[in-house]
Amino acid sequence: MVVLVLCTIRVQHQSAEIRDSKSLSLVIFVSFIDLFLLFGKRFASTMKFVRFLMKNAALANVPKHIDHFSKFSPSPLSMKQFLDFGSTNACEKTSFAFLRQELPVRLSNIMKEINLLPDRLLTTPSVQLVQSWYIQSLMEILDFLDKSPDDHRVLGEFVDTLVTIRNRHNDVVPTMAQGVIEYKEAFGQDPVTSQNIQYFLDRFYMSRISIRMLINQHTLIFDGATNPIHPNTIGSIDPYCEVAEVVRDAYESAKMLCDQYYLGSPELELQELNTNKKGQHISIVYVPSHLYHMLFELFKNAMRATIENHEASSTLPPIEVMVAIGGEDLTIKMSDRGGGVPFRKIERLFSYMYSTAPTPQIGHHQRAPLAGFGYGLPISRLYAQYFQGDLQLYSMEGFGTDAIIHLKALSTDSVEKLPVYNKTALRHYKMSQEADDWCVPSREPLNLAVYRVAK
Numbered sequence: 001m002v003v004l005v006l007c008t009i010r011v012q013h014q015s016a017e018i019r020d021s022k023s024l025s026l027v028i029f030v031s032f033i034d035l036f037l038l039f040g041k042r043f044a045s046t047m048k049f050v051r052f053l054m055k056n057a058a059l060a061n062v063p064k065h066i067d068h069f070s071k072f073s074p075s076p077l078s079m080k081q082f083l084d085f086g087s088t089n090a091c092e093k094t095s096f097a098f099l100r101q102e103l104p105v106r107l108s109n110i111m112k113e114i115n116l117l118p119d120r121l122l123t124t125p126s127v128q129l130v131q132s133w134y135i136q137s138l139m140e141i142l143d144f145l146d147k148s149p150d151d152h153r154v155l156g157e158f159v160d161t162l163v164t165i166r167n168r169h170n171d172v173v174p175t176m177a178q179g180v181i182e183y184k185e186a187f188g189q190d191p192v193t194s195q196n197i198q199y200f201l202d203r204f205y206m207s208r209i210s211i212r213m214l215i216n217q218h219t220l221i222f223d224g225a226t227n228p229i230h231p232n233t234i235g236s237i238d239p240y241c242e243v244a245e246v247v248r249d250a251y252e253s254a255k256m257l258c259d260q261y262y263l264g265s266p267e268l269e270l271q272e273l274n275t276n277k278k279g280q281h282i283s284i285v286y287v288p289s290h291l292y293h294m295l296f297e298l299f300k301n302a303m304r305a306t307i308e309n310h311e312a313s314s315t316l317p318p319i320e321v322m323v324a325i326g327g328e329d330l331t332i333k334m335s336d337r338g339g340g341v342p343f344r345k346i347e348r349l350f351s352y353m354y355s356t357a358p359t360p361q362i363g364h365h366q367r368a369p370l371a372g373f374g375y376g377l378p379i380s381r382l383y384a385q386y387f388q389g390d391l392q393l394y395s396m397e398g399f400g401t402d403a404i405i406h407l408k409a410l411s412t413d414s415v416e417k418l419p420v421y422n423k424t425a426l427r428h429y430k431m432s433q434e435a436d437d438w439c440v441p442s443r444e445p446l447n448l449a450v451y452r453v454a455k
Contacts, residue, residue: 069108076416079285086221086234093149095218100144107138109421110207116429126179137165162215194353199428201352203419206382241286243323250295258303266306266316273324282325285411290383297376298334298403305338330407337400350378387414
């Protein structure tokens with residue numbers, strides 16, 4: 001009201017000096033623009049402040065939401081259930097209703113465990129950034145809890161939100177790895193902390209794999225697009241995934257990298273043994289991208305070891321791959337003659353804390369996946385374990401290494417392996433270093449002279 005009076009006075013004062021009616025109209029028009037801009041600025045400032053208050057109120061409620069949803073155990077799905085969700089009779093409303101409850105449960109369970117990490121690791125910029133991504137994603141999904149699945153706009157917004165969340169979390173693995181590096185450089189490492197970090201990261205990355213699986217299935221199935229290269233896939237799942245074809249794809253990709261770096265590469269010898277349907281190619285219900293990731297990592301390691309172990313030779317021994325399927329299991333064995341690894345170092349190859357590779361730049365998308373962090377093998381093992389399989393290494397030092405991938409042959413047996421936050425998990429983070437209940441040999445040989453009996 002005060003502003004309106006001031007504008008009126010301004011118009012009256014100027015109208016006494018301006019005799020032209022057009023000029024007077026212009027002054028009045030400009031005065032009302034001043035009024036509009038003044039109120040507009042105040043309104044915008046007020047709305048910005050309101051949004052700030054609402055955001056902070058929502059952030060203040062995040063711990064309550066995490067506490068609430070972490071009390072529920074995640075609901076693991078089988079490969080068959082994933083197929084049913086994405087079949088021709090797939091219902092977007094059903095998937096929406098399930099995900100808006102299940103995603104907060106999976107996010108909250110692992111977010112409770114993040115807070116159990118050492119304080120000095122939690123305060124690293126990289127880990128804080130990852131935490132902020134998870135909090136933001138949780139808040140965005142919670143916005144859909146009270147929205148109607150019958151509204152098509154809501155369903156469309158949900159797909160868009162899931163895509164945004166997926167893109168936001170693209171760099172979670174290297175960012176968390178950077179946090180571990182920052183922690184090691186600042187504080188070093190001890191056995192207890194290393195054990196806790198290993199336990200957490202296995203569960204954290206497994207949770208991430210499962211969340212991306214849910215998001216990919218929903219967005220790929222209900223965005224209305226069809227994969228032109230693999231039209232028979234249901235989301236990211238191929239009901240007839242030909243294992244040998246994925247083996248060859250992974251080999252060719254690794255061979256290309258190897259040829260660029262070493263100017264040569266070992267050949268592939270591939271065999272299939274189908275005991276269920278003799279003479280036919282082996283196929284299972286699986287996620288081709290997961291299998292490709294595992295095989296690509298194993299091929300890279302096998303090729304590097306083979307070339308470096310046969311530098312003086314004019315020929316390279318081939319990498320042999322055997323694919324076999326039985327009533328329960330599908331097994332892939334990759335054998336190289338790269339000199340092998342000492343037995344005591346095998347488990348270290350799966351450790352997140354023992355990478356000696358140089359630190360890569362985050363966001364450098366021209367690199368091979370996870371290059372420089374030494375996370376290739378541990379993440380590959382998680383992909384195998386995700387649907388109740390495994391990845392194991394058996395090495396003969398001086399000769400070579402056998403890498404074996406175990407997968408479930410039946411889609412009903414391929415069930416998600418998911419971490420759950422409970423008292424058992426909590427105890428893992430509270431374990432302290434105790435005395436070993438097996439004798440630990442001394443670094444110095446035992447001096448038996450002290451036991452010599454005088455003659």
